[in-house]
Amino acid sequence: MSVITAIKLKKRTSRWSELVRRLEHGDVIFRLLTLAAGMLVILAAIGIGFELWQNSARPRAEFGFDFLVGTNWDPVIEDFGALPFLYGTLQTSLFSLLIAVPIGLGIAIFLTELAPDWLLQPVGFVVELLAAVPSVIFGLWGLFVFVPVVVKPFAQFLNGTLGWLPIFEGPVFGPSRLAATLILSIMVLPTLVAISRDVFLAIPPSQREGALGLGATRWEMITQNLIPYGLSGILGAVILALGRAMGETIAVTMVIGNNLDLSASLLHPGYTMASLIANEFTEATTDMYREALILIGFVLFGLTLLVNIIARLLVWRVARRIPTESRA
Amino acid sequence: MTQNQIKVPEAPSIGAMLKTSIVGLQANNDQVNSFKVQVKNLNFYYGSFRALADISLGFPENQITAIIGPSGCGKSTLIRTLNRMSDLVPRARVEGQVLLDNENINTSDVDVVNIRRRVGMVFQRPNPFPKSIYDNVTYGPRLLGVRNKKVLDEIVEKSLRGAALWDEVKDKLHESGLALSGGQQQRLCIARMVAVEPEVVLMDEPCSALDPVATIKIEDLMRTLRNNYTIVIVTHNMQQAARVSDYTAMMMMRPDRAGEMIEFNQTRTIFTNPHDKCTEDYVTGRFG
Numbered sequence: 001m002s003v004i005t006a007i008k009l010k011k012r013t014s015r016w017s018e019l020v021r022r023l024e025h026g027d028v029i030f031r032l033l034t035l036a037a038g039m040l041v042i043l044a045a046i047g048i049g050f051e052l053w054q055n056s057a058r059p060r061a062e063f064g065f066d067f068l069v070g071t072n073w074d075p076v077i078e079d080f081g082a083l084p085f086l087y088g089t090l091q092t093s094l095f096s097l098l099i100a101v102p103i104g105l106g107i108a109i110f111l112t113e114l115a116p117d118w119l120l121q122p123v124g125f126v127v128e129l130l131a132a133v134p135s136v137i138f139g140l141w142g143l144f145v146f147v148p149v150v151v152k153p154f155a156q157f158l159n160g161t162l163g164w165l166p167i168f169e170g171p172v173f174g175p176s177r178l179a180a181t182l183i184l185s186i187m188v189l190p191t192l193v194a195i196s197r198d199v200f201l202a203i204p205p206s207q208r209e210g211a212l213g214l215g216a217t218r219w220e221m222i223t224q225n226l227i228p229y230g231l232s233g234i235l236g237a238v239i240l241a242l243g244r245a246m247g248e249t250i251a252v253t254m255v256i257g258n259n260l261d262l263s264a265s266l267l268h269p270g271y272t273m274a275s276l277i278a279n280e281f282t283e284a285t286t287d288m289y290r291e292a293l294i295l296i297g298f299v300l301f302g303l304t305l306l307v308n309i310i311a312r313l314l315v316w317r318v319a320r321r322i323p324t325e326s327r328a
Numbered sequence: 329m330t331q332n333q334i335k336v337p338e339a340p341s342i343g344a345m346l347k348t349s350i351v352g353l354q355a356n357n358d359q360v361n362s363f364k365v366q367v368k369n370l371n372f373y374y375g376s377f378r379a380l381a382d383i384s385l386g387f388p389e390n391q392i393t394a395i396i397g398p399s400g401c402g403k404s405t406l407i408r409t410l411n412r413m414s415d416l417v418p419r420a421r422v423e424g425q426v427l428l429d430n431e432n433i434n435t436s437d438v439d440v441v442n443i444r445r446r447v448g449m450v451f452q453r454p455n456p457f458p459k460s461i462y463d464n465v466t467y468g469p470r471l472l473g474v475r476n477k478k479v480l481d482e483i484v485e486k487s488l489r490g491a492a493l494w495d496e497v498k499d500k501l502h503e504s505g506l507a508l509s510g511g512q513q514q515r516l517c518i519a520r521m522v523a524v525e526p527e528v529v530l531m532d533e534p535c536s537a538l539d540p541v542a543t544i545k546i547e548d549l550m551r552t553l554r555n556n557y558t559i560v561i562v563t564h565n566m567q568q569a570a571r572v573s574d575y576t577a578m579m580m581m582r583p584d585r586a587g588e589m590i591e592f593n594q595t596r597t598i599f600t601n602p603h604d605k606c607t608e609d610y611v612t613g614r615f616g
């Protein structure tokens with residue numbers, strides 16, 4: 001009888017020693033630890049939602065669903081409506097993606113498909129550095145440099161040339177939803193670039209060779225092969241960026257102008273849900289006022305959740321339509 | 329061995345001219361007009377590393393030429409210079425001439441896209457696009473601007489028939505090309521290439537990821553394609569070279585690791601009466 005067999009036999013005879021062996025080698029402990037870590041995320045998400053819901057009973061009872069469409073926000077007479085903020089959040093975040101997605105994809109494609117080797121690392125590094133800049137710095141820079149030097153002249157130009165469009169209607173202000181949109185598009189860029197770059201890098205070279213071998217130009221290869229191939233990953237990047245844009249608080253608060261406004265114009269000052277909470281939480285003296293702010297938080301929470309669910313479904317549908325793994 | 333399956337080339341004049349070894353071949357260069365593709369004094373560098381050394385070789389029209397040799401001797405590198413896929417390799421440099429219909433394609437002013445339409449390629453692993461079978465085949469024609477549905481339908485049927493795949497997929501043209509088996513995927517890739525009607529077909533170890541049955545199907549297909557195309561195949565499998573090719577080029581690695589061509593001849597001669605000792609050792613399986 002070999003030594004190993006002897007040990008196995010001996011181990012099997014004792015359940016206690018089997019348990020000790022498993023504990024010693026860490027399988028059980030490790031599984032429990034990772035399980036706990038995974039559960040923690042779910043608990044945190046549920047806990048946040050629950051607390052926000054619990055602590056906003058008063059305005060819910062008072063306004064019901066009218067809270068979502070109410071256009072007034074007056075703490076003095078305690079008349080609260082979320083529409084201007086909902087609108088501001090959606091408008092700035094969606095428009096910022098409209099600007100950032102093409103630029104971000106462009107950077108990612110340049111880095112993975114066109115850039116010479118020596119440029120790949122430095123540009124990638126700078127883009128990731130952008131993600132590490134605290135948002136209050138973006139806000140300060142936005143307020144003192146970006147808005148007066150870039151946004152205002154740009155807004156005047158837009159108003160001058162395309163002023164007949166409702167979204168570029170005057171009068172022109174410096175701090176505006178346009179300023180917030182532009183700042184946001186810079187802030188979400190690193191997320192977009194980093195993820196879509198990884199998506200493009202993960203596309204097997206054989207796909208590129210296949211396309212080029214059939215006489216495709218680089219442009220045709222990128223638009224007809226790489227982007228469709230990586231579409232679900234790119235959508236994932238866009239969703240993360242949208243989440244970031246909707247939740248971004250300080251930088252937006254500093255440049256958006258903080259004004260109840262429901263006009264279509266991007267050039268007018270506006271307000272977002274996140275900046276409302278940041279601005280007014282310390283002033284909320286009455287229960288109703290405080291709970292209305294918490295309800296705003298709940299709406300924002302729900303909106304991000306909704307966007308993420310829709311996005312998941314979208315990614316899932318795209319991923320199902322385009323199988324990416326070859327069986328061979 | 330399966331020498332008895334080798335087809336003797338129909339044109340005796342080419343055969344006679346090529347019966348001589350590469351030395352004779354170079355001497356007769358200006359007389360040989362039926363080379364579809366010709367390589368002259370080709371050197372390939374990866375950075376400072378020389379991967380190919382002074383390769384000179386011709387690929388006869390409407391024949392199958394196999395490139396054989398041990399791993400790392402530069403077979404794939406050589407075949408990739410024939411349609412400028414070598415451009416994709418960072419820091420690579422190609423010196424010398426690659427003549428396609430006697431025109432040098434290894435110059436900076438040549439239209440690479442056009443070259444690749446004339447010289448199609450099948451790769452080591454099947455690489456269908458994650459699109460439907462139909463869209464895979466019409467990919468090339470669409471790039472060329474074919475939009476007419478009827479014309480595209482005809483191209484799809486013709487190409488899939490040409491790649492001996494039509495009967496297996498005609499009822500599921502709009503299903504994903506990735507749902508096919510490995511062998512079918514490779515034939516889809518051949519159909520996709522045939523659809524752009526190239527003049528030359530390069531195959532870089534097209535069966536190395538396939539099982540024997542699928543391999544035989546591809547080989548049968550190559551024999552039919554031979555009527556319309558000039559075929560160059562890189563293979564590790566000497567039986568395959570013996571089975572399908574009309575001519576064989578034997579490559580070896582020099583002591584400095586640069587690949588060189590040591591013998592080019594009719595496949596029958598290479599496998600039965602090689603001039604070079606290395607070739608003999610290789611084809612008889614003594615190394616490699």
